Amino acid sequence: MQRAQANGATGVIVFDSLATNTLTNFGGTDTVGIRIPAIFISGADGFKLRAAILAGGTLNASARLGPDFDGSFDNGVVSHEFGHGISNRLTGGPANSSCLNSAAGNQTMGEGWSDFFALWMTTRPGDDGKASRYVATYDNNDPYTVGPGFRRKPYSTDFSKNNYTYSQLGTTTGKFQETHDVGEVWATVLWDLNWQFIYKYGYNADFFSNSGGNNSMLKLVLDGCKLQVCNPGFLDGRDALLRADSLTNRAANADLIWNVFARRGMGFSAVQGDRVNGAARVTGIQEGFDLPPQAKVIVLSNKKAATSGNALEAYPNPAQDLLTVRTQLNSAAPMQVAVLDLVGKTVLRAVPVSAAKMQQTGVELNTSRLTSGVYVVRVTTSEGIFTTKVIIQH
Numbered sequence: 001m002q003r004a005q006a007n008g009a010t011g012v013i014v015f016d017s018l019a020t021n022t023l024t025n026f027g028g029t030d031t032v033g034i035r036i037p038a039i040f041i042s043g044a045d046g047f048k049l050r051a052a053i054l055a056g057g058t059l060n061a062s063a064r065l066g067p068d069f070d071g072s073f074d075n076g077v078v079s080h081e082f083g084h085g086i087s088n089r090l091t092g093g094p095a096n097s098s099c100l101n102s103a104a105g106n107q108t109m110g111e112g113w114s115d116f117f118a119l120w121m122t123t124r125p126g127d128d129g130k131a132s133r134y135v136a137t138y139d140n141n142d143p144y145t146v147g148p149g150f151r152r153k154p155y156s157t158d159f160s161k162n163n164y165t166y167s168q169l170g171t172t173t174g175k176f177q178e179t180h181d182v183g184e185v186w187a188t189v190l191w192d193l194n195w196q197f198i199y200k201y202g203y204n205a206d207f208f209s210n211s212g213g214n215n216s217m218l219k220l221v222l223d224g225c226k227l228q229v230c231n232p233g234f235l236d237g238r239d240a241l242l243r244a245d246s247l248t249n250r251a252a253n254a255d256l257i258w259n260v261f262a263r264r265g266m267g268f269s270a271v272q273g274d275r276v277n278g279a280a281r282v283t284g285i286q287e288g289f290d291l292p293p294q295a296k297v298i299v300l301s302n303k304k305a306a307t308s309g310n311a312l313e314a315y316p317n318p319a320q321d322l323l324t325v326r327t328q329l330n331s332a333a334p335m336q337v338a339v340l341d342l343v344g345k346t347v348l349r350a351v352p353v354s355a356a357k358m359q360q361t362g363v364e365l366n367t368s369r370l371t372s373g374v375y376v377v378r379v380t381t382s383e384g385i386f387t388t389k390v391i392i393q394h
């Protein structure tokens, strides 16, 4: 590299000395003073390029300089990886951390839970289940709403975008048995259920709240992991969710869970298939789109969810001289933040704040000159007006 740079090269293409597609690691530690880009390619490609150049051809190469799209900066990737720790630790009981064997051909859902956590953590108020969602768009340098990210299909409750059903698993051509592929199908049905919970109970941007369909769904998934057997298959996972719902919610969502799973071929008469050395396999699966006799048919909702609960935070409450207003809501235009007294008169107004700042740090208001009493904090966004009450106490 240094010699090439010293001789005027603007970039370097290094190729493997073996004319194969195998790439042996290439690296160097003496990088001081190197200012030109380099790329390492296989010998199979490299020898072809060299032959073409020696035969008089011209090789055009361009280097795109830009940020390093590292997965450590992708919220979805971080949530996904952290999620592995959760699903591995919870499945199969407290003394067992190796109950999700991800060998090819196993019906392992670990990648699915992790994708679910990634999608769940990065949901924004006002999102819609029918929209396409992707995992690792930042890491992959893809547009957030276009993908494709790291998966084969977008996650969506819309069958025209994602039509996976249980029989997508298998060993024949076009079927899934690799662990990330298998997980994609599992995450698809969890995502469907998440949205049905949101449509039923609303979306709550406060992840610490015990209200909101998204929060109830996360609890159900975590409880299901604790309840399920070691090396579960999809139907074991489904049954664990039903049991979790029965224990926590007196089976208030049993019909909903059955309807969601039946839509993806994991209904009452579905058969989980083979179990080899304790692990559920992708072979022998039979789909079933029916409900158990006691379950009611539910017309699955696809309406836009209401945002509920603590979408708008104002703290501390009571506040003295300083009040912080923060929200996870979105807005195309800067948000207007105002404090009103109880007769509706504006007594304080902040400089308009971007949605990003409101979501991250929020805005601080100096309330030292307000008389003690109850006030209304009003945030105006492009998606609507949101209010919450706050007490000022001196």
Ligand SMILES: [Zn+2]
Pocket: 080, 081, 084, 110, 111, 114
């Ligand atoms: Zn993973």
